Amino acid sequence: MTAPETVLPQGPPPPVPRRPPPPAGGRVARWGGASLVVLVVAWSVAGTDIGLGSLLEGRQAGLRMLRSFLTPDLSGEFLAVVASAAVETVQISVSALLLCVLLGLPLAALIAGNVRAPRPVAATARVVAAGLRGIPELLWALLFVATVGPGPAAGVYAIALHGAGLLAKLCSEQLEAVDPAPVEALRLTGASRSATALLATVPQARSGIASLVLYQWECNIRAATIVGLVSAGGIGQDLVISLKLFRYSEAGTLVLAIVAIILAVDFFSRLVRRRLGAAS
Amino acid sequence: MDFPARGIRAVDGVDLEVRAGEQVVLLGRSGAGKTTLLRALLGGVPAATGSVRIGGRNPWGSPAEVRALRRSTGVIRQGNDLVLGVSARLNALMGTASQWRLRDWVTALRGRVPAAYAERLAALADHHGIADALDARVHELSGGQRQRVALCRALLPGPTLLLADEPTSGLDPAAAQTVVAALRATEGVTLVVATHDLGVARAFPRTVALREGAVVYDGPDFDARIAERVYGVPA
Numbered sequence: 001m002t003a004p005e006t007v008l009p010q011g012p013p014p015p016v017p018r019r020p021p022p023p024a025g026g027r028v029a030r031w032g033g034a035s036l037v038v039l040v041v042a043w044s045v046a047g048t049d050i051g052l053g054s055l056l057e058g059r060q061a062g063l064r065m066l067r068s069f070l071t072p073d074l075s076g077e078f079l080a081v082v083a084s085a086a087v088e089t090v091q092i093s094v095s096a097l098l099l100c101v102l103l104g105l106p107l108a109a110l111i112a113g114n115v116r117a118p119r120p121v122a123a124t125a126r127v128v129a130a131g132l133r134g135i136p137e138l139l140w141a142l143l144f145v146a147t148v149g150p151g152p153a154a155g156v157y158a159i160a161l162h163g164a165g166l167l168a169k170l171c172s173e174q175l176e177a178v179d180p181a182p183v184e185a186l187r188l189t190g191a192s193r194s195a196t197a198l199l200a201t202v203p204q205a206r207s208g209i210a211s212l213v214l215y216q217w218e219c220n221i222r223a224a225t226i227v228g229l230v231s232a233g234g235i236g237q238d239l240v241i242s243l244k245l246f247r248y249s250e251a252g253t254l255v256l257a258i259v260a261i262i263l264a265v266d267f268f269s270r271l272v273r274r275r276l277g278a279a280s
Numbered sequence: 281m282d283f284p285a286r287g288i289r290a291v292d293g294v295d296l297e298v299r300a301g302e303q304v305v306l307l308g309r310s311g312a313g314k315t316t317l318l319r320a321l322l323g324g325v326p327a328a329t330g331s332v333r334i335g336g337r338n339p340w341g342s343p344a345e346v347r348a349l350r351r352s353t354g355v356i357r358q359g360n361d362l363v364l365g366v367s368a369r370l371n372a373l374m375g376t377a378s379q380w381r382l383r384d385w386v387t388a389l390r391g392r393v394p395a396a397y398a399e400r401l402a403a404l405a406d407h408h409g410i411a412d413a414l415d416a417r418v419h420e421l422s423g424g425q426r427q428r429v430a431l432c433r434a435l436l437p438g439p440t441l442l443l444a445d446e447p448t449s450g451l452d453p454a455a456a457q458t459v460v461a462a463l464r465a466t467e468g469v470t471l472v473v474a475t476h477d478l479g480v481a482r483a484f485p486r487t488v489a490l491r492e493g494a495v496v497y498d499g500p501d502f503d504a505r506i507a508e509r510v511y512g513v514p515a
Contacts, residue, residue: 181361185430188322189437190350190378199374203366 068248072256082257085235089261092155092227092234093220099160100216104129104167105209111168112175114183115197125168133165137223141232152233159223163216170212171205178204207276214269214276221265225258235261292493300335300440303464303471307481308490308510314474315358317490318443321472322353334441351378354434354469358446360426362418367391368429369414372401375433397436404432408462424455428462435466442466444473448480456480478507 045051110117110125117125140158148154178201186200202209228236235258242250294317298304306314319325320332323339323346332339337349354375362371373388376397384394393401405411408428413421421429427447434442444463448456460483463473473484481487489497489510497506 179364181357182363185355185357185361185433186363186374186377188350188353188355189375189433190347191374192378195377195380199370199377200363203363206365 065248065251069252069255071249072252073247073249074253078250078253081238082235082253085238085254086257086261088152089221089224089228089234089236089258090265092152092159092224093217093265095156096159096163096220096224097213097217099156100163100167100220101213103132103160104164104216105171107164107168108171108175108209109197109202111172112201114176114178114180115201116193129165129168129172131165132161133169135162137162137227138230141227141230145231150231150233155224155227155232155234158227158232159220162223163220166219167212167216171209174205174208174212175201177208210276211273214273218262218266218269221262225261294490294493294495296488296495296498298470298472300470301468302486303466303484304473304486304488305481305484306472306474306488306490307476307478309476312476312490312510313493314476314490315445316493318445318472318474321441321443322350322355351437352440354437354439354442356427356430356434356442356444356447358449360418360423360430360450362426362430362433364418366418367414368410368416368418368421368425369393369401371418372405372414372429372432372436373397375436379437400438401432401436404435407465408432409458422455423451424458427451427455427459431459431462431466435469439469441470441472444471446475447473448475448477453479 107125107129109115110122111129113122137158140161141154144154144157148157175197182204183196183200186196191199224234225236225239228234228238229240231237235254239251239254239258242248242254292313294313296317306317308314316325321334321339326340334349334353337345339346339349341349362368363374369391370388373393376394377388380388380394384396387394401414402411405414408431410425410428410432413425413429418426418429431447442463447463448459451459456477456479460480463471464483471484473480475481485500487497487499487506488495489506491510496509
């Protein structure tokens with residue numbers, strides 16, 4: 001059999017079909033939609049009282065705070081307090097990461113479609129993960145402060161639960177993105193679902209998951225600085241006290257410390273993630 | 281047997297018997313029905329009419345029958361289906377994972393070979409020339425080495441049937457030759473190799489040529505005249 005010859009079309013090129021005019025009803029709907037968006041935005045802006053007026057009104061207090069921030073309290077006594085709070089913040093973020101991983105990764109494995117967990121189990125895991133990440137850390141922190149009492153433990157639980165939900169979703173996507181050929185090859189040997197997941201699916205997603213875990217640590221350190229606003233430990237708790245007592249120089253020191261901690265963790269995490277071959 | 285794959289009659293009226301220990305090549309162009317036939321042997325494609333029996337077992341039988349069949353069947357697929365990022369040794373061991381106990385899991389994940397498989401893996405790796413490559417990560421291996429690791433993975437559980445789907449696909453001629461030689465050297469195992477490559481077919485004692493889902497040749501001494509029947513062009 002020989003390959004068929006390619007026959008080129010003869011004569012003038014066919015006319016390019018003209019785009020049909022949009023229907024009149026569609027134009028009305030488009031304008032109606034745009035007007036609705038404008039109305040919703042305008043209503044939201046009016047309801048929140050934002051604008052130059054409110055900014056000008058608070059300029060004196062803002063300037064006073066800024067001036068104090070620029071002269072941070074660098075006394076040895078206060079720096080010891082800041083250091084202790086910073087250490088606690090890092091401890092909260094690391095402990096929360098441990099719980100995130102212990103709870104989030106098994107959930108991710110159950111959710112991932114290619115791991116083929118029994119359907120009711122996968123559906124339950126998906127709902128649990130969505131529920132965990134659907135509630136923000138601050139709300140979790142309020143709930144835990146009310147149950148286990150104020151302090152870093154409440155912050156750890158709050159950050160861990162929200163982070164586990166996030167990690168479950170992101171890691172399940174990593175697991176689902178692996179090359180299916182090795183997974184199928186192992187399944188064909190009669191290996192069980194869990195053996196296939198452990199030997200073929202997880203190793204392929206390992207570096208991606210490690211990168212996500214490090215990214216979660218970055219998120220945890222940010223969250224650990226704010227859960228203190230509701231008495232759930234960390235440097236945020238000292239920041240609230242300083243702000244409530246109008247000690248803006250102390251607040252300035254604490255804000256500087258927060259920025260330093262976040263930058264240090266971001267730098268370290270990016271360094272490791274780059275070594276793992278993940279995009280920073 | 282007839283196998284309608286996605287509404288297409290991919291394999292039509294194939295009547296094929298392979299004796300235990302025989303080495304057979306399924307030869308044909310892309311779309312001739314080779315892969316469909318192999319998938320049918322694993323119970324992956326249901327037959328519209330007819331039946332498949334492997335050592336008396338039905339690949340569409342009870343889950344226990346299918347599981348037993350899969351455990352006695354080794355598979356090498358086209359392209360690379362090894363797990364990247366782990367060692368060649370662990371990949372070679374994976375074919376036996378369905379039989380591992382907790383102790384074997386711990387040993388394998390620590391990068392060692394469970395005692396039950398140590399001797400056989402060493403012999404297989406030596407026989408197929410990859411003894412020195414077992415410590416390497418898969419991405420560090422050449423295409424030919426990868427396929428031989430896949431062959432060891434398929435042979436380690438001691439299968440009675442070995443199915444190879446385009447095992448030389450994407451390999452250079454020298455690497456393809458080493459893989460063909462390794463397949464030829466699998467004694468005592470029934471071997472069915474699907475390929476579009478005439479050179480591979482010539483290395484085996486029996487060729488079953490498929491064209492548009494039907495068998496157009498079945499026998500030894502595959503020559504240019506028969507190749508013309510398969511490919512529609514002189515070989």
